[in-house]
Amino acid sequence: MPRPVFNWLFRAIYNQPYWRRTVNATGHPQSQAIQNVAAALRVLAYGEPSDGSDENCRLSRSNTGEAAQRLTEFIINKWEPTYLRPPTDEELEHILARNVARGMPGCIGFIDCTHWQWAKWPEALGGQYLDRKGKRSVAIETVCDEDLYIWRLFVGCPGAYNDKNVLACSPLMLDVNAGMWPPRTYSYTLNGRSVACCSTRSMLGTRDMPCLLCLT
């Protein structure tokens, strides 16, 4: 994580009610904001267990766990509308122009799925989330562009689903089926014919996407 991004995040968060430094009943000052943020980010970025940051940040296991949870909630509430949204018209035009230069006209993004393994699944969901490798996992579907900027993210599908199933129940596909995405105002010329950008064709799928949906 680049330092300016961390600084930015820290400046946004350090004066929030939970993160502010407080004094407890005995008059001792509690942990500082930077301790909490660093511990929470260590959990996210290094995949540490909650009691792993004991030595660095001097926080207990429960404190780190709570900080991580509050950090996720804070970030999602504050930045989800800015940083996880479908491209606006202007950005879409730029993506299209770049992909034309690469030789893929009308391509809006690259779509792929992966599985995130799950160690502590509830017993009730064990069967549903059993993936093809015999582990429990959650499917993640993303649409990114050349810069690896994530334009759409869909998490939470059971691991039993393959790419096709995940796509079929993703909000992206719902939008396409409802005619809401992609915008209807773009078209491009391909082999002398004018084609509209329809995202089932404009997202590059991998080979295991179903045939109807798969390519560009």
Next chain:
Amino acid sequence: MVYNRLQEAVRNDAKRLYAVWWSRWCITKYPARYMSVPRLIKTAKTVAILHNMAVEHKRHGFISQVRMAASEGEERPDSDGGRMASFAKDAGPRHDCVWGVVQSADDLTNVADGQGPIVGSARYMYMAENEAKSTSSHLSLLSDLAEHVWADRGRLLAPYARLPRAAE
């Protein structure tokens, strides 16, 4: 074959994303230790948001440029004037359809002035689904794209593949 290569190269991006993401945010590399799905979802979203911030900062790419231009209300530096012509923005398809499945040039001339279904109506959604899933348009698009790529980039493969011209 050219098309296949190009598609492989482009598809790499999708796979590359996970490699970068996994190595930058190790939490998704290890089995998740949360007990509930909503928490998993929240964590993944957070990581994606932070990843997007990092990308925006690192690349100084078009995203930040676009954002800056949008915030300052300035015109974006239009460095690719020639390329911009390769797609067009118009008022949307004038046919009785949602996106307009592949249209030919003559289709455009004798367009019926039907307004099409109302956006959001049941008929609109039905037609959108049909168009999105139509096999024939997919296949024709695929062949068109393959030909386009061959015409565009076929020469790059000349040392490796026997071109039809060379065989004659």
